[in-house]
Amino acid sequence: MARTSDSSLGRFRELLQIPTVSLDPGDADADGTHFLRFHDALVRLYPALHAVLEREVVAGYSLLYRWRGRDAASPLVLMAHIDVVPVVASEWSHEPFGAELVGSGDTAEIRARGAVDDKGSLVAILEAVESLVAEGIVPERDVYLAFGHNEEVAGDGAQAIVEVLRQRGVRPSLVLDEGGAVVEGALPGVIVPTAVIGVAERGVMTVHLTARELGGHASTPPRDPATARLARAVLRLHRRPFPTRLVPPVRAMFETVAPYTSGPLRRVFASIGVTGRLLVKVFPRLGPELNALVRTTAVVTELSGAAGANVLATAARASVNVRLLPGDTATSAEARIRRVVGDPLVEVDVVSASDPSPVSPWSGPAWDRLAAATRSALGEEVLPTPYIQLGASDSRWFTEISAHVYRFTPFHLTRGEREALHSHDERIRVGSWLRGIEFYRDLLRAS
Known part of the structure; x- marks a missing residue:
């Protein structure tokens, strides 16, 4: 008992x-x-x-x-x-x-x-x-x-x-x-x-984006400070997310729930082999959980710069948290981030990484x-x-x-x-x- x-x-x-x-x-x-x-x-x-x-x-x-x-x-x-x-x-x-x-x-x-x-x-x-x-x-x-x-x-x-x-x-x-x-x-x-x-489970990576400069007094900033270069890199990464795709466990999930789904979605889920390409484009608009089921995600979680408000940053850094969908790897994700950032003056360093299980x-x-x-x-x-x-x-x-x-x-x-x-x-x-x-x-x- x-x-x-x-x-x-x-x-x-x-x-x-x-x-x-x-x-x-x-x-x-x-x-x-x-x-x-x-x-x-x-x-x-x-x-x-x-x-x-x-x-x-x-x-x-x-x-x-x-x-x-x-x-x-x-x-x-x-x-x-x-x-x-x-x-x-x-x-x-x-x-x-x-x-x-x-x-x-x-x-x-x-x-x-x-x-x-x-x-x-x-x-x-x-x-x-x-x-x-x-x-x-x-x-x-x-x-x-x-x-x-x-x-x-x-x-x-x-x-x-x-x-x-x-x-x-x-x-x-x-x-x-x-x-x-x-x-x-x-x-x-x-x-x-x-x-x-x-x-x-998805793999996890931490990637650092770093832009450097000589530093100095903030009253005389350079034409293209490190913080501006870093900001552009962050925006590129945000505006060009990883592509969506349907991995087998997610496909099986929707096939399983299809008979218990109301309205036209029942047929859509039951035919996900045909409708999947369209669904993965729609899901990101329906909330963060559905978005994370159909793509590798990358989001900036930490930003650091100068030590004081009137000091130029010698190194401006963004920490990027990457969650890898099965089928992606740390190596392939790093290569894509480098392509998207597209700036040789912004360093891309993988701090830690583990592939999907x-x-x-x-x-x-x-x-x-x-x-x-x-x-x-x-x-x-x-x-x-x-x-x-x-x-x-x-x-x-x-x-x-x-x-x-x-x-x-x-x-x-x-x-x-x-x-x-x-x-x-x-x-x-x-x-x-x-x-x-x-x-x-x-x-x-x-x-």
Whole structure:
């Protein structure tokens, strides 16, 4: 019997109150006190789990648990990350790490940094495992819980866990990390809630555009200062986005939802092999999520120049965040950015890059297990569909040891809840979170 929802919520709120903000990977003196406090809280709050599962600390603060099953082959890996992004407390309507409960019943909201990203999944996994262990359940196959500590800063925690598993010859039959969710209204015309399950994720690059000059006093600027050259380069990049195209998982997504789409879009989606070229030109006008599904995106996120208001910049720099659609590579994207910028006096430097992940299949036993748990726990009316994960996650490292890596957060999230990720007033509804626990219980029972 699963533990009561009130006690589950109490544990969730306590863990949300621990401010495990990502540690700067370049700071040798970063204080991991809150992560150690989090570790200690898990041992105290989940005694049955810690009595049965084997636990080890990896890369300083990441956690790897092994729940031995009757067979060590083809294990299940459930992933989440401990760290959260920083907050600007003044932007929040509630204390960011207060984990306040607002309202009552299933529609009550827990408001806290990490409520969805990603302690929502992490604690739901723990609740599911704790309850099953308490019931005396032994899984048919081994189960691993992999909780990285620095996902938000693209750190080494998950990579180190993968290396541990690789050295031990572990080859998971299914890996599940954060990703898509149960959504409504995200796909035009679709009349049922959809569980968008990431079968791949876009690659990520950071590119610096830099224009240089000698500097000097701002009262005597040169004819073409570095800031002007940089501004032109930024505008060229903005005005000439990467071309749109339809990749196989996105095509499959629209073919899947076609029978559940109203009006003329039903026929359009069902015939996407013919209509796809037109659709990918229209989608960018329908919102940023649809735009990101059909093209590699590049956006300037940081600008820097001179040290003072009356000083000419010796180096004006723009940081460009690039997200690569499957089929593009860091090499091809860099070449295109150089062509678009088209100025030999503007340097183009790739600071970091990882290519898109391999695509996992959206049929077969692993997919069927996910789909079955989705319908049984989240509602028979929910339609599982393949999806391209728009952001990067720790799961990309697990593609080295498994061909079945998926990205799905088992919560029904409104548009507002999705938009609050990495922003202020992050929150999750109680009923949605509790159903997520049942999803993990169902998935584990099938393992």
